[in-house]
Amino acid sequence: MKDVTYDPEDESTYECFSCGTVVNASAPGTCPECGADMRNRRTPIE
Structure with missing residues (x-):
């Protein structure tokens, strides 16, 4: 795997655990x- 530089200001896709809003x-x-x-x-869920 290739290391990726983490920048907390970068936008990512987030999903709600309860209602599924993305x-x-x-x-x-x-x-x-x-x-x-x-x-x-x-982030994968196991």
């Missing part, structure tokens, strides 16, 4: 629709 943001924290936690879609 947003492009740098770090949304909580869902703008329902307030639940968001996950970065680049």
